[in-house]
Amino acid sequence: MKIISKGKMKPKNWSIRVECTGSGFRGDREACHSVLEAVGDDIVKLHYPVHRYGHSYHAYGIICPVCHSFTSISVKRIPGEIRAKSLMVAMKDDEIYKHLSDREKELSDLL
DSSP states (O other), rough: OOOSSSSOOOSOOOEEEEOOOOOTTSOOOOOOEEEEEEGGGOOOEEESSOOOOOOOOEEEEEEEETTTTEEOGGGSOOOHHHHOOOOEEEESSSSGGGGGGHHHHHTTTTT
């Protein structure tokens, strides 16, 4: 068998430390600057309905359990398999909100 490129072992229990800064989403909350350790299930995908260039896009990050601010995290810091299974969140006035699961709506309502 020929090895094309060696893969890197990824830890099963992935986590990341994040400071709650409120970066990536300007809601009506002040960020609390708590330092949090997020695991894969804490990562959410925030849907932005319209970008300044006229199309929607997503940001990955966490919703702080203390102040409920969204803080974005660079996609380079989140493994693809974590991003692939992350829940979507959106604002209630976003068209996509009505298509979210109950759990996704529950998380969205925190924003």
